[in-house]
Amino acid sequence: MSVSVTLKLATSMDGRIALADGTSQWITGPESRAKAHEMRAAHDAVLVGIGTALADDPLLTARTVPPPARQPVRIVADSKGRLSPNSRLAKSTGLGRVVVATAGGQHDALTAIGVETWACGTGQVDPESFLRRAEAEGVSSLFLEGGGGLAASFVSAGLVDTLHWFRAPILIGGDGLPALGNLGLTKMENAARWRISATARIGDDVLDTYVRA
Numbered sequence: 001m002s003v004s005v006t007l008k009l010a011t012s013m014d015g016r017i018a019l020a021d022g023t024s025q026w027i028t029g030p031e032s033r034a035k036a037h038e039m040r041a042a043h044d045a046v047l048v049g050i051g052t053a054l055a056d057d058p059l060l061t062a063r064t065v066p067p068p069a070r071q072p073v074r075i076v077a078d079s080k081g082r083l084s085p086n087s088r089l090a091k092s093t094g095l096g097r098v099v100v101a102t103a104g105g106q107h108d109a110l111t112a113i114g115v116e117t118w119a120c121g122t123g124q125v126d127p128e129s130f131l132r133r134a135e136a137e138g139v140s141s142l143f144l145e146g147g148g149g150l151a152a153s154f155v156s157a158g159l160v161d162t163l164h165w166f167r168a169p170i171l172i173g174g175d176g177l178p179a180l181g182n183l184g185l186t187k188m189e190n191a192a193r194w195r196i197s198a199t200a201r202i203g204d205d206v207l208d209t210y211v212r213a
Ligand SMILES: NC(=O)c1ccc[n+]([C@@H]2O[C@H](COP(=O)([O-])OP(=O)(O)OC[C@H]3O[C@@H](n4cnc5c(N)ncnc54)[C@H](OP(=O)(O)O)[C@@H]3O)[C@@H](O)[C@H]2O)c1
Pocket: 008, 009, 010, 011, 016, 017, 018, 021, 022, 023, 024, 027, 048, 049, 050, 051, 052, 053, 055, 056, 077, 078, 079, 080, 082, 123, 124, 125, 126, 127, 145, 146, 147, 148, 149, 150, 151, 153, 177, 181
């Protein structure tokens, strides 16, 4: 697969991405969030799962100063096409391409307002067929921003090349949402190994960058 995939996590020190009720704004500080916008701008496309789109109603634009010459393609993995035509994302096609990656079906209300639909599998969006479609659509770098369910699918399929992990100096506890959904590992030797390639202080946070070993 020639699409490079970078996963971004923004967690507490104990690896949680949200409170139990799904609140995730804001775990990290303003400097980290500005850095994450630069990261978005540096990729051809940004991807989140429909859980995140429903919880946070994100725009997914790269809000850098100055703004990027072109916004990344903004994509939601949404097998059943649950993204509301009234969401900020669906209503923002004037800012650049918005895509719903589905597992088939007709999504006329979204296509009527300019949202593209890519059929990528049956039942649930298949990460490999998604990446094949993304590549065919001109995407060579993908910035995956979670949530935990979608990130786990890409990690367990071995499709994540780089990991940017922002860690804020807070503790959320075991009732918070974990950064990654289940990976189904039964043997430690089957856990993918990562090599740390950079560490930086970003405001009060730490940014660790890992590449797959
Ligand atoms: N702090 C952070 O960095 C951060 C980042 C993002 C999100 N969050 C938080 O995380 C929470 C949402 O996480 P989440 O895990 O519930 O949702 P998610 O990962 O954003 O979305 C999960 C949904 O994506 C769809 N999906 C499509 N293809 C999939 C695939 N191959 N594998 C897995 N899922 C696939 C599934 O629904 P369908 O089958 O219906 O398509 C699934 O229910 C929110 O509270 C959000 O605020 C935090």
